[in-house]
Amino acid sequence: GQQVMQIPQYQHVQEGEDFTTYCNSSTTLSNIQWYKQRPGGHPVFLIQLVKSGEVKKQKRLTFQFGEAKKNSSLHITATQTTDVGTYFCAVPEYNQGGKLIFGQGTELSVKP
């Protein structure tokens, strides 16, 4: 079945530093989604990338989808304590509409 590798597993940064998490797949993806889960909370949808080479921004968050549609990244500029949480990428299982396979997640902690 579909698999996606996400790194790093943990990232500890000083407030104001940047943060990036990466997801890689061995197969071409139709799309990739990103979620944020706060401690004790549930995953919250951030964005979906569909097009090859797509770059989308949400304030300090920049999402990229690779040209080959096999990798993606989420970059946060100048982290804040409110960015704390675990960030997951998720990809659809091939031909299983709506069924998502989640990456391992990257837990971000921000030291004020």
Added chain:
Amino acid sequence: GAVVSQHPSWVICKSGTSVKIECRSLDFQATTMFWYRQFPKQSLMLMATSNEGSKATYEQGVEKDKFLINHASLTLSTLTVTSAHPEDSSFYICSASGGPAVRGYFGPGTRLTVT
């Protein structure tokens, strides 16, 4: 739009008892609902896929007789954990597809603790 609710949000039960978790799509018809399980510090793992009016499809390693799924209507799916044991303690999250965007919509999750 596209709100998914889950009930209860948390539940504590004794070992050997059964617990039912409801997942509802409040403002759209969910043709398919997905049930995920998340252990502490781990990712979400898909347990099963349920389609309205048909039997659920379970992922490898998930016991269908232990985790009973019913998708009786286009807005409601239930997951029953039968004869729960402490190792079933986890965060159970549903996702419903069929909303305005081509993606799943997640419920807020149910935290199950089995004592």
